[in-house]
Amino acid sequence: MIELRNLSIFYGETQVVKEVSLSIARGASFALVGESGSGKSTILKALAGQVTDWTGQIRLGDHSLEHGRDPALVRLCQMVFQDPFGSLHPRKSVDATLSEPLAIHRIGRQNERVLEAMDAVGLARKFRFRLPHQLSGGQRQRVAIARALMLNPPILLLDEPTSALDVSVQAEVLNLLKSLREDHGLTYFLVTHDLPVVSFLCDELGVLRNGELTEVTSVERLKQGNLQSEYGNELLSKSH
Amino acid sequence: MSLLTVENLRVSFPTEQGRVEVVKGISFELGRERLGIVGESGSGKSMTGRALLRLIREPGLVTADQMNFDGIDLLTLPEKGMRSLRGARLSMVMQDPKFSLNPVMRIGDQISEVLRFHGRLNRRARRQRVLQALQSVRIQDPERVYLQYPHEVSGGMGQRIMIAMMVVLEPDLMIADEPTSALDVSVQSQVLDIMDDLVRNKGMGLILISHDLNLVARYCDRILVMFNGRIVESCIASELHQASHPYTRGLLASVPTMDERRERLPVLDRALLEGLETHD
Incomplete structure (x- = not known):
């Protein structure tokens, strides 16, 4: 579903991602882990079309990603951001946030679709006309997930989706992400530094260091505390 | 004798x-020990820390039957006395270095400001102390930093620089509010280890x-669990996993583990917890 071939990404003169190749099957849940500055978020941004200075090939399903603005991209993959406080428009109600993608893409049945999406992410219908500041962190993240699902994309990009949340709320959002994937057959590409979250939500992981992929392995090996690369195990020993 | 006594604190x-x-x-x-306060956002844990330093501004209101630090009554101490206490004997490490350091002041000058305010050292002696403080938080080349x-x-x-700034005057009590949540997992333990060393070696509280329950369990002697502005459980850190309050148990269970086999994570039953509270 997601295929990267010799992907290199540049910020001006600096090469931040070096010749990364990856292949993620349809319906899989893949995690990219690494320290800050390793380039993991940069890869996510390239997939989302936010970073355009890259070489190599990015394929999403049957579609080869173009440099620059690619209108096909938004129907293929959507992103959920880390900070539910910063990623929702403060003066748009839940209803406005969720209807906007439908209006842009001229999709009908807006009323029903908004309600369906709210039901799907477990957000009570009474919140429909609330503004973000009237919602809790967990509820906001539900809105962000619902928004990402409005266009029914097969791929979801998740950028540390729970690290800004309390552990009990994190559990709710992780459960939601897990059941959404099962119900809709979604493919997940998760970027995080929280290895236990990977253990719960994913089945494969890649370890990134200084822009280079040091290993790709099954989450089963992570659960057994036995990654292949030395660096992977070092990362494992540092998290508690 | 205890270092800090708090009775019936309300904010x-x-x-x-x-x-x-x-x-x-x-x-x-609190004696000269390491106390952890855990809870979710909105539980009142940060407000407790701020109230101890009297950092809650109007219209916020702090009351207590007693708030005593090493024989000093923090409730009646005039603001001037409070200022000479803050930093020198009671200090606080904030969450995010990006927002808590002055962006237009050199690091050395920022740390030295504390010394200038509280001490009578001359310029050269201050510089020496700052360099020592930087070294004590394992900064390799303090001169450059x-x-x-x-x-x-x-x-x-x-x-680490924030911690250096807080320990340069060797306070008796350090309050660290989420000192590592803005940091990468791989450097979190490094920062906490440094803090832990300083606290042990200098005998600070x-x-x-x-x-983060697990983190607190690892670095503290005793733990207070807060929920909705109250302490619902108090236990020895090593016995956290035998905690009995449903809130503590719920929090512990909702954290995914490295070897996670559960299909779904248990979530807190908030209605039940709030029900418990009114029956107290």
Whole structure:
């Protein structure tokens, strides 16, 4: 579903991602882990079309990603951001946030679709006309997930989706992400530094260091505390 | 004798619906030990820390039957006395170095400002103390860092600088409010180890405020669990896993583990917890 071939990404003169190749099957849940500055978020941004200075090939399903603005991209993959406080428009109600993608893409049945999406992410219908500041962190993240699902994309990009949340709320959002994937057959590409979250939500992981992929392995090996690369195990020993 | 005694501490803020209490009468004592306060956002844990330093501004209101630090009554101490206490004997490490360091002041000068305010050292002696403090938080080349600005250092280094600033005067009690949540996992333990060393070697008291149960269990002797402005459980850190309150148990269970086999994570039954509270 997601295929990267010799992907290199540049910020001006600096090469931040070096010749990364990856292949993620349809319906899989893949995690990219690494320290800050390793380039993991940069890869996510390239997939989302936010970073355009890259070489190599990015394929999403049957579609080869173009440099620059690619209108096909938004129907293929959507992103959920880390900070539910910063990623929702403060003066748009839940209803406005969720209807906007439908209006842009001229999709009908807006009323029903908004309600369906709210039901799907477990957000009570009474919140429909609330503004973000009237919602809790967990509820906001539900809105962000619902928004990402409005266009029914097969791929979801998740950028540390729970690290800004309390552990009990994190559990709710992780459960939601897990059941959404099962119900809709979604493919997940998760970027995080929280290895236990990977253990719960994913089945494969890649370890990134200084822009280079040091290993790709099954989450089963992570659960057994036995990654292949030395660096992977070092990362494992540092998290508690 | 205990270093800090708090009895029936209450913090409230006015809202359109009347005053809302965010800390609802908590009491605890602290010796020269490491105390952890855990809870979720909104549990009142940060407000407790701030109230101890009297950092809650109007219209917030702090009341207590007793708030005593090493024989000094923190409730009646005039602001001037409070200022000479803060930093020198009671200090606080904030969450995010990006927002807590002055961006237009060299790092060395920022740390030295504390010494200038509280001490009578001359310029050269101050510089020596700052360099020592930087070294004590394991900064390799203190001379270079002394001259740098906050944006030139990484997050982990920034947080170590904040700690250096707090320990340069060797306070008796350090309050650390989420000192590592803005940092990468790989540097978190490094920063905490440094803090731990300083606390042990200098015999300081520490209050570590965090939402991370496992982290607090690892670095503290005793733990207070807060929920809705109250202390619902108090236990020895090593016995956290035998905690009995449903809130503590719920929090512990909801954290995914490295070897996670559960299909779904258990979530807190908030209605039940709030029900428990009214029956107390």
